[in-house]
Amino acid sequence: MEEKRTLLFSGDVHGLIPTFVHRLADELSYKHADCVVCGDFGIGFDNSWENVYQRISKKLEKNDIHIWVVRGNHDNPEYFENEEKYSKEYVTFMEDYKIYKINGVEILPIGGATSHDRNFRLENNWTWWEGEKIKRVDIKSLPIKVDVIVTHQAPLVFDPVTVKTELDDDSVHEDELAERKYFNDIAFNVKVKHWYYGHYHDHYAGEFKGINYTCLGIVRKEPGNIEADYPEIVEYKNSQDSEEIYQKLFCNKEESINPSNS
Numbered sequence: 593m594e595e596k597r598t599l600l601f602s603g604d605v606h607g608l609i610p611t612f613v614h615r616l617a618d619e620l621s622y623k624h625a626d627c628v629v630c631g632d633f634g635i636g637f638d639n640s641w642e643n644v645y646q647r648i649s650k651k652l653e654k655n656d657i658h659i660w661v662v663r664g665n666h667d668n669p670e671y672f673e674n675e676e677k678y679s680k681e682y683v684t685f686m687e688d689y690k691i692y693k694i695n696g697v698e699i700l701p702i703g704g705a706t707s708h709d710r711n712f713r714l715e716n717n718w719t720w721w722e723g724e725k726i727k728r729v730d731i732k733s734l735p736i737k738v739d740v741i742v743t744h745q746a747p748l749v750f751d752p753v754t755v756k757t758e759l760d761d762d763s764v765h766e767d768e769l770a771e772r773k774y775f776n777d778i779a780f781n782v783k784v785k786h787w788y789y790g791h792y793h794d795h796y797a798g799e800f801k802g803i804n805y806t807c808l809g810i811v812r813k814e815p816g817n818i819e820a821d822y823p824e825i826v827e828y829k830n831s832q833d834s835e836e837i838y839q840k841l842f843c844n845k846e847e848s849i850n851p852s853n854s
């Protein structure tokens with residue numbers, strides 16, 4: 593008999609990949625699970641992916657866990673441009689805008705974000721990828737509805753409020769606002785039940801026009817010890833409530849709900 597699988601979503605991993613797998617498999621004891629990482633897996637900062645995968649593959653195989661990775665700003669975009677090239681048996685790098693069906697749930701990944709520390713990284717010759725931003729498409733080319741959208745960045749109408757930090761100059765702040773407004777267009781035009789994202793390193797959750805949104809944070813396990821940090825991990829629940837809201841808002845209602853169109 594085929595095992596029932598659990599669908600999980602996680603916040604930013606930031607390169608602590610073996611710690612993350614230890615958390616999933618040993619501490620939380622997940623078995624027969626799929627876990628979608630909402631960006632900043634921390635892939636591509638060096639050439640160690642083969643070595644890292646060797647360190648985690650046995651545990652993933654033993655517990656039957658598959659990791660699905662959405663592109664963050666702190667991920668090399670190349671890994672996500674050709675799924676076949678870098679993906680492994682238990683880890684898939686998800687292509688932007690490709691629909692994946694995982695455990696019967698349709699998931700649309702849209703990776704990328706503007707780095708808050710873009711200028712600092714450039715000034716100090718730290719790794720920074722020119723292709724980090726969200727790649728835009730014509731909204732009309734997107735599906736009319738999908739169960740779940742997973743991103744790194746968030747629509748402007750979701751939490752948190754965008755504020756200019758001490759690391760942001762005007763161009764970083766404007767780029768972030770533009771990205772969040774682009775995601776607003778998607779939130780207003782694609783009928784989606786759940787939207788998961790990371791990037792803000794804290795937990796936020798709410799409901800906006802029938803979309804249950806969740807920002808997954810980072811859990812500081814031992815303050816001051818970054819090696820002990822791990823991302824927040826939640827189980828996907830297609831609750832009756834969200835299904836009812838979804839039906840009420842969207843069924844037999846084909847017109848766009850984007851106020852800019854009305």
Ligand SMILES: [Fe+2]
Binds near residue numbers: 604606666791793
């Ligand atoms: Fe991050």
